[in-house]
Amino acid sequence: AQKVTQAQTEISVVEKEDVTLDCVYETRDTTYYLFWYKQPPSGELVFLIRRNSFDEQNEISGRYSWNFQKSTSSFNFTITASQVVDSAVYFCALSEAKTGTASKLTFGTGTRLQVTL
Amino acid sequence: DTAVSQTPKYLVTQMGNDKSIKCEQNLGHDTMYWYKQDSKKFLKIMFSYNNKELIINETVPNRFSPKSPDKAHLNLHINSLELGDSAVYFCASSHGRGGAGELFFGEGSRLTVL
Numbered sequence: 001a002q003k004v005t006q007a008q009t010e011i012s013v014v015e016k017e018d019v020t021l022d023c024v025y026e027t028r029d030t031t032y033y034l035f036w037y038k039q040p041p042s043g044e045l046v047f048l049i050r051r052n053s054f055d056e057q058n059e060i061s062g063r064y065s066w067n068f069q070k071s072t073s074s075f076n077f078t079i080t081a082s083q084v085v086d087s088a089v090y091f092c093a094l095s096e097a098k099t100g101t102a103s104k105l106t107f108g109t110g111t112r113l114q115v116t117l
Numbered sequence: 118d119t120a121v122s123q124t125p126k127y128l129v130t131q132m133g134n135d136k137s138i139k140c141e142q143n144l145g146h147d148t149m150y151w152y153k154q155d156s157k158k159f160l161k162i163m164f165s166y167n168n169k170e171l172i173i174n175e176t177v178p179n180r181f182s183p184k185s186p187d188k189a190h191l192n193l194h195i196n197s198l199e200l201g202d203s204a205v206y207f208c209a210s211s212h213g214r215g216g217a218g219e220l221f222f223g224e225g226s227r228l229t230v231l
Binding site: 031032033035037039043044045046047050052089091095096097101102103104105107109110 | 147148150157158159160161162165167172173205207209211213214216217218219220221222223224225
């Protein structure tokens with residue numbers, strides 16, 4: 001069975017600090033996909049990134065970066081120079097590759113990030 | 118133009134009633150989903166349809182019945198509502214890519230059962 005663990009329930013930082021959100025996953029599949037979603041206070045779920053299990057290259061998008069390490073089953077997310085607008089709940093999710101056409105995402109419990117001035 | 122739209126956004130109803138939530142996507146995706154987010158923010162898949170065919174049906178009480186009239190629409194009907202059904206229900210869509218397709222979510226429908 002798949003499992004995603006986000007051990008950090010809540011993180012508070014001051015604006016401009018860097019912050020890393022941890023994600024550890026479990027799966028028996030060799031092919032799988034990892035995702036990060038953002039849920040701001042307004043409630044919608046915003047897709048941030050998808051990574052497949054064969055691509056361990058780190059990715060950077062502006063102030064956001066992701067570190068995927070298969071050896072430790074982790075897919076961590078770093079925000080550099082955090083801003084108040086980054087305040088949200090962030091979800092890590094895992095999808096197995098064998099569910100036919102669907103992406104059956106298993107979500108972690110989320111990490112609430114609070115960025116203050 | 119909203120990519121995935123759900124109506125209504127808020128639902129307040131009494132126990133025992135029946136209610137429906139509608140969802141439409143204009144992204145051209147062939148796969149649609151219903152997810153439930155409980156009060157602790159935990160997200161769990163309920164159903165998925167691909168081209169009007171049910172392909173994922175998690176252990177959801179049969180009071181919940183999804184219906185997909187076409188690949189752009191997925192509705193959720195709930196009979197005999199219970200207190201525990203109070204949650205935010207998210208509709209989503211994706212390209213069918215064997216698990217790789219990222220999901221695009223609607224804004225959610227907050228259901229409160231009194």
